[in-house]
Amino acid sequence: MSENILIRRAREADLAALIALFAADDLGGHGDTTDQSAFEDYLKAFHVIDASQNEQLFVAEADGEVVGTFQLVFTRTLSGRGSLSMIIEAVQTRADQRGKGIGAQMIGYAIEEARRRDCPLVQLTSNASRTDAHRFYERLGFAKSHAGFKMKLK
Numbered sequence: 371m372s373e374n375i376l377i378r379r380a381r382e383a384d385l386a387a388l389i390a391l392f393a394a395d396d397l398g399g400h401g402d403t404t405d406q407s408a409f410e411d412y413l414k415a416f417h418v419i420d421a422s423q424n425e426q427l428f429v430a431e432a433d434g435e436v437v438g439t440f441q442l443v444f445t446r447t448l449s450g451r452g453s454l455s456m457i458i459e460a461v462q463t464r465a466d467q468r469g470k471g472i473g474a475q476m477i478g479y480a481i482e483e484a485r486r487r488d489c490p491l492v493q494l495t496s497n498a499s500r501t502d503a504h505r506f507y508e509r510l511g512f513a514k515s516h517a518g519f520k521m522k523l524k
Contacts (some may be wrong), residue, residue, distance in 0.1 A: 375472055380420075380427040382438065387436035388429070391462045397499050428479070430463070432460045438463040438472045442480055444487065451500050455491040456484040461503075476481055477510055 382390065389412050392402035404451050419425045424445065430438035441459040446452060451494070457478050463473045484492045496503045 374432055375437070376431045377428055377476060378431065380416070380419075380429045382413070382416060384429050384436050385416060388412075388439055391439055391464060392460070394465060395462060396484050397497055426483075428476070430476050432467070432472070436475075437467040438476055438477045440480060442483060444489070450490065453491065453503070454487060454489050455493060456480070456487070456489045458492065458494040461494070470506070473506060474510060477507075 386404075389402065389409070390404055390460075392400065393404045394403065416427070419427050419441065424443060426442045428440055428442070429436045438461075440461045443457040443459055444454055445457065446454045458477065461473065461476065463476075481492055494507065494512065496507060508514070
């Protein structure tokens with residue numbers, strides 16, 4: 371387990387490292403790229419997330435380097451008597467840092483944030499091809515309870 375991990379809110383200065391994390395993800399299929407022509411898209415998205423009261427973007431930092439990231443989204447629904455739930459999105463650990471406990475620390479941090487906000491439910495989705503990630507989430511106490519559906523519009 372990696373001991374010197376700092377989990378903190380992402381800063382604009384982290385964008386290059388975050389983009390590189392997402393671009394290196396072969397399974398995600400999100401079209402992320404380190405091509406400089408796309409930087410403005412990432413910058414705009416960062417500013418929207420950073421200004422939101424319902425979204426938070428975090429990084430895991432080791433020795434001054436970004437080694438992981440995740441995003442939290444808080445949503446209130448009428449179901450569940452108006453409860454607030456948390457969705458964990460875009461979990462990534464840098465490939466050379468996997469297996470060191472960084473992902474578990476990030477998820478643990480997210481769960482504590484949900485508890486702090488009195489969320490009765492934490493949920494996440496994971497690409498069906500990420501079988502290693504599924505085992506990881508199950509080890510942390512998540513259960514496969516729903517089927518997810520997506521519709522690509524572009």
